[in-house]
Amino acid sequence: MPSILQERPPPSGRAAAPITDGQRSTTEQALVVAFMALPLLALAAAVPLAWGWGLTWLDIGLAAGFYVISGLGVTVGFHRYFTHGSFKANRPLRIALAVAGSLALQGGVTDWVADHRRHHAYSDKEGDPHSPWLFGSGPVALARGFWHSHMGWLLERDKTNARRFAPDLLADRDIVRVNSAFIWLTVASLGLPALIGGLATWSFWGALTALFWAGLVRVALLHHVTWSINSICHMVGDRPFAARDRSANVWWLAVLSFGESWHNLHHADPTCARHGVKRGQIDISARVVWAFEKFGWVTSVRWPTQRRLERLTKDA
Template sequence: MSTDTSAPTRPAPAPRQPKPLLIDSPHSTLSLVTLWTFVALPFVALVAAVPLAWGWGLTALDAAMAVTGYVITGLGVTVGYHRYLTHGSFKARRPLRVALAVAGSLAVEGSVIQWVADHRRHHAFTDREGDPHSPWRYGTSVGALAKGLFYAHCGWFFDKETTNRARFAPDLVADRDMRTVDRLFGPLIAVSLLTPAVIGGLVTWSWTGALTGLFWGGLVRMALLHHVTWSVNSICHVVGSRPFVSRDKDRATNFWPLAILSFGESWHNSHHADPTGARHGVLRGQLDPSARLIWVFERLGWAWDVRWPDPIRLATKRNVDH
């Protein structure tokens, strides 16, 4: 009778399950060049605006086109991209759904699916590892925070890795309408820039009218909206009040000076305390134009199941220090 003296066989370790990806494939060189062009060029136009306007180049038509374009595209981002498509603050009929996605695309802040994926990832990892644009990523010293503010404001756009759309926006990836609007982002950029140029040229019947229309109604309008939106990512995580308790390490703040220009988005602490709420300015005196537009859509029957703030729920989230 033989005896087996070999060591007992250990079971093979179970294979590790891969973690769900946060990122997709890297940006191409062309996409990075395009991003830099559409960030740097409007900003240069904004810097040049004041001396250029001093005695030349700004007409009532230019101003009207710039303001109108700012309102349409800004609300496309705040109501469409953000409160509706990202957070599901209300339900909408198909024509309104598509119109909001197109209006948001005309802001040239990113294609609809990518924008939503980035913002959902921001909420999933706010001010922690994995947040695509936290100003606290480098530390809390003055130098680190200055670097972090720039990164949160616009530097994060130029990372070579992009948020995984299949993980963070599977509903939009599966939506044929949203896929179509997403694919048309390039042509919509041209529409956003060239429409005021065409209108200016036709109304004045001159190349000067076309150029000033492009400048004010296209580039300057776009640049201002970009930097207001990005300020919510940067300033509204550093400066302001925190009347509501949000998740651990979440430093989102309410910053009232940007309330009107951001259409209510700068009530950022309130939003992070109740992300799916249709109104961000939930306290007395907090103006929220985006919420008012959603209210109009609801009255017209274009939107329903609107998630208006619940006073009892809000009371449980109030910060005792405020």
Template sequence: MTAAPDAPVTEPRKKREPIPEYEPEPRGKAERYTVFAFVFVPLLALLAAVPFFWGWGLSLLDIAIAAVFYVISGLGITVGFHRLFTHGSYRAKRPLKIALAIAGSMAIEGSVVKWVADHRRHHKYADAEGDPHSPWRFGEDWKSVAKGLYYAHMAWMYLDEKKTSPRRFAPDLLKDRDIALIDKLFLPIVLFSLFAPALIGGLVTMSWWGALTAFFWASLVRVALLHHVTWSVNSICHTIGEENFEVRDRSRNVWWLAVPSFGESWHNLHHADPTCARHGALKGQIDISARTIWVFEKLGWATKVRWPNNDRLAAKRVKV
């Protein structure tokens, strides 16, 4: 009898090191100054809008252009960046996916991959250590909360030197060729978002004045207004409002932000059930983004939509 050959020696599998949550290189000064400019230049335009409005400088054309760009870019954020790309509340056919990624980029709140990575990190650590924009990071007395509100609303974008790692929080988007390309084209999309209103206003009125007022109202003021509505979900909706569903953080519902935020301010249910396509699931809660997704579903552009489940909602309701 011949002896059985020795079993081949196999090396033990090396344990995969987890991808760090932050980029190895911190946010540089140039990047922070750029973000600062994109935050405050539209804000200054918004502050100037009231005195500019009285008596001159605003036409129905300016309002119409601003409204169209606000709706397109706003729904690009809520229906696209948030409910589709961050949470996978539904699946979109390729043309819709591309259109929503471009529309969300037009809001000038960051490229699609960066936006999604930051927001996924927010959900992982909501109102705890690691949350990039919790208003409770400094404490619970009124001075700390006031400071936290400012930080959560806008300051975190240019004061925090750490950068969320897309490889850790958005690897699926990096592998998507369409989304990766749109992410790289963020700057041209920003330029289009800023200057297309001026071009439209100038061509319709055939005047430089029409181009200037359209740029002021439909570019700067529109961007500023959308910014602060979106950021209010990070700050106000984690500080005040109603709690209808049990959550582990301080997300709340703020009814008066529902229409301008397209339903995003029904924030309490969103944190209770993040992948749900409808945030305003209770009676009387207007959710324009959910209705838009419903239309996409009826047209066959969106599939596998995660609508609210009554049993799941009932289990999460706050007991009165």
């Protein structure tokens, strides 16, 4: 089956659909800024607050649990499944992955997928929404490019055309419902840790600290890990496989990103379900897909083959 990234040519005589489709409304843009700024402020306050008060083992456990659920929702769900079709999932798992990824507060599933497919279609070229190489290769240009690829692109108001890059999700009624419920899932992502913390300690203070650590700080950490794949993993690192861009492997991000930082192989073979393919390359997301396959929840997994890897290496 051809890669989901291979865009079909337009019918004869028709121009290709535009890359972008209008602009975010003022309300949408304000929400983007809020989703970026509030967790970031919480992260900045985390160290001094942890030193003096307000961090318990319950907070750590809740933060870790919600980080794993929402993080794998992004890496296994939004990325490897919905964007690249690395495997086929049954309906309950498909919905669960869309919900879990939405808890990361990185936007609705349809917008996330459209942006990422656009990134692969134009990786490190004009049209890429978050390449660090769009402004040149000098020190000032790279500093500007790092900011743009890490966070700055989110502040731009142009919207990726989902009708061009994610028509399959727009046609999926289950995913349309999950996507339309993003605000409520945002409330759940922040509210559930607070509810659990409050009930577990039977105190308002327990709810507040759980909201801070397992809600805001957890979201901020996951944001920056995800954004680092866009920025750092296109600037520095190893490039053992042939790719048409500057994607690279960054080992020290592997655990926190659940294997996403083995980025060079991913761009060389985007539909592959496993990104860390060499000995010692930890890829937690791939192990989760493997477990789903063993349970019978997913089929047609695109695992790497030795022949494919050898060809990618020879071409490098």
